[in-house]
Amino acid sequence: MNKTLLLIKHEFVNTVRRKAFVILTLAFPVIALLGLLAAQVIPGMITPTTTIEKVGYVDKVGIFTQGLTEYKTELVPYAGEDVAKTALTDKKIKEYFVIGPDYLSTGLVQRYTLTSEIAPSSTVQTVIKDFLLNNLLKGNSEEVIARAKSPLNIDSTTLTAAGTPAARQGGFSALILPYIFSILLMMAIFTSSGYLLQGLGEEKENRVMEILLSSISPRQLLAGKVLGLGAAGLVQIVVWLISANFLMKIASSTWGNVIGSLQVPPEFLILGVIYFILGYLLMAVLMAGVGSISPTAREGQQMSAIFTLPVVIPIYFMGLIMEHPENVAVKILTFFPITAPITVIVRSGLSEIPLWELLVSISILILSIWGLFILTTKLFRTYLLMYGKRPDLREIIRSFKEA
Amino acid sequence: MFAIEVKQILKAYGNRAAVNNVSFDVNQGEIFGLIGPNGAGKTTTIRMMMDIIKPDSGEIKVMGEKLNDGSKNKIGYLPEERGLYKKMSVMDTIIYFASLKGVDKVTARKRGEEMLKRADLLPHQNKRIEELSRGMGQIIQVIITTIHEPDLIILDEPFSGLDPVNTQLLKDMIRELKNRGKTIIMSTHLMNDIEELCDRLLMINKGRAVLYGSVAEVKSKYRNNAVLIETKGDLTGIEGVTGITPHNGALELKLDANTTPQMVLERLVKKGIVINRFELSMPSLTEIFIKVVGDEHE
Structure with missing residues (x-):
């Protein structure tokens, strides 16, 4: 078998066998699934209150006569505020509200409770609202009253220029998908390139490097490691994508009315895989370069932050990217190789990215990967066998010229 | 044909020449000693022979040609800075490194078992490397160095860190390899090892060749x-x-x-x-x- 293939296989098998890798790969779907189950099970476990809460009210307008009992709440009329207050302090009622004489012009309702709270509970608000509407719309059909209570049930559709429904319909899923996916992408890239860095550090510390280099060239070593670990990362992200699809189906069936149906558009998946591969390759060669010049795995980890921090930058600019995808800063983030993967994923969930922008971004990424690969093999030759000392920038630049 | 031909190689780090215009040949089937004090340039010379670092100038031929993927498989190299994957088992380690030299799994396992048996290490074949003693680890490394039946074996400071028993075991292994017609190059700073094992030698000091010839010639020159x-x-x-x-x-x-x-x-x-x-x-x-x-x- 070709030696590069052997290395790829070795790195791949060793990585997917790692406990940490297996745990991380399974953690995301398992935790999400548990979350979904909890969301379905927990509401059923909360026992609804059986006692009927009493809420008092004082009507100074004189038209709110029709009482109401819904949501386990009974509205009790009081003739005056003093009586209502006594009833409250005597704990005959939980709270009371006063409909002022100028209610019809101001809508003002004063509410009095014994406990402090952030805001009135939604139940109380609904009860009061329904009570007011019932009385205000007295004489109308029940259907009209019911509609007035819930007048708008919006269903919007984005059309393309041709008048057919567009692939991206926006909405909640447009927000949540890019967010979840950019975080998953980042995690996958960091995990596998992190293993690369760690692996190089260990091989340096274990002094295995020179034995390896007696059988294979630095170029084969670099290619084998990058591709082997990349394949492991790809497995991870594919597991995540498949389980995400599955989880979303569950989520849609549970909260379909709240969040709309969450669907992963196929081109989103394709871009996700392309940018995972490119983003990973870029980080991997960068990590390999860092790994080759740092004497220990620990030191390599510290130095790698120079490259890992910028990857996260698009997350900070999420708002800008979402609201102004045409902004120049967003274009720069799309083209700059280190920030490109996350930026493109965030953008692609929201709106169509012009094809030329994608092509430019992908070309820049491929060129940077190739250039860095060549530079890193040079670093490999010079520094893989240098133990205990980290070269300074001048020495590194010189070794690019010499090797 | 020489096993190795080295012509006027030079390697400088900054202003300091680590290896300065060194030339020598190694005959097939001999044990060739590379000697010199610490920091003389022995390891740098060996790394250039293995194409791990490139000389600034000069030429190195292995088995009559420049080192390539095929000829790399005919060399066994035990570096001075050596170690193994700590978490891997002895047999997996042997099979993996053998595969990088082009030996298939079945052959590697068979040879590995034989060699472990001769070194009395067969019962340890499923242990992880980190569970072995340092000396055992070194013997495993020698097994890895020779598992692909190389024609040329390069050992950089092979005896360092070995106790007398393992030293003797390794010396016996080296003699046996010579008897089977293998060419062996070993570097050391211990002269006794050279006198005991080597046919010819090259002494380098501060990157320059200072003595070169058969052990008997060198001794008679300095008598x-x-x-x-x-x-x-x-x-x-x-x-x-x-x-x-x-x-x-x-x-x-x-x-x-x-x-x-x-x-x-x-x-x-x-x-x-x-x-x-x-x-x-x-x-x-x-x-x-x-x-x-x-x-x-x-």
């Missing part, structure tokens, strides 16, 4: 004009002898420039002195080493 004799007779007043010093139970007679050992022997016989042993006094490689390196210091 002092002296003889060693064992006798109970009276040695006073022999012509041409400038001094007598005891030397390991015998006496060393220093001769003046006009006297050869043959002449001294004749004179002793003429005087009727009974001689139990007579030999040329040869310096040990250690003495030569110290003399050469010492001279370079001045």
